[in-house]
Amino acid sequence: MSARVPVVEHAEHHPGATEYIRIALVLTVITAAEVAVYYVPSLRPVIMPMLMVLSATKFALVVMFYMHLKFDNRLFSGFFIFGLVCAAFMITAFITLFHLLSAPKAF
């Protein structure tokens, strides 16, 4: 039976207000870049990877700094990453099954 240990409530290294605002500025710039990229016709050939990278960067910034996963216990990261991996697997499986392995059909 596992020993019971006192609860450690909060990580001690959460960012301060200044860092939160800096991150918000970065998120704002990335969002503006996403929308700008959408309207530039010459970027069409590379727009999908560009949007994916920009979106993943925003996602990571919010998760690491606003949700404090960068500073918190790794068990929390484990729960979240497990869910993310399952979600990615499901999306990949859906696209593989319904687009790559099946003939086009009318719905």
Place this chain on the structure above:
Amino acid sequence: MEHVAALPAQAHVGETSTGLNSRKVLMWAFLGSDCMLFGSLIGTYLVYRGNYPSGPKPSDVFDIPYTSVSAFALLMSSLAMVLALAAIQRGDIRRLKIWLLCVAGLGLVFIGGQVYEFTTFGSEGLNLTTATFGSSFFTLTGFHGTHVTFGIVWLLMLWMLAARGQMTQARSLDVEIAGLYWHFVDIVWIIIFTVVYLIPAI
């Protein structure tokens, strides 16, 4: 005058086998499972987004500048949320109340925008039964909107507790857990905004 208790953060929680707060563990487990829910909804949307035989196509109805403003409002609500958490961790209940109201207000702006968008789409001929594109689009964005609505109610309840002097520095974990949920709905929208709105018209 604000009521700030001097109780230590550990005062109202017991011991666990991991040393972690069980409510926070539960919230992260829930968020992990919610990733799977939204993964399946996004996957379904990606499968059906090209199927609109009897209705308007995505590029006919999506208004990117309008949705960008909505997405920005939700993104900035995440900033207000962390500032609310920082405020209660300092014991500043007055600022906690201000930031909680900001978060709920920005959430309401987002939901109001979504209601307007859905109404506009309906008037342009796109609804839940128009085509599988419509079904998957409304199911995905509707589930997200429901999450945001639940978050707004949660935040307003925290604000009411703070207004009645029942939120103290010792209860900062309550705000942190609500914040985790709120940031999660924000990151889900980050993905939806890119996958649903920006990529389909390419």
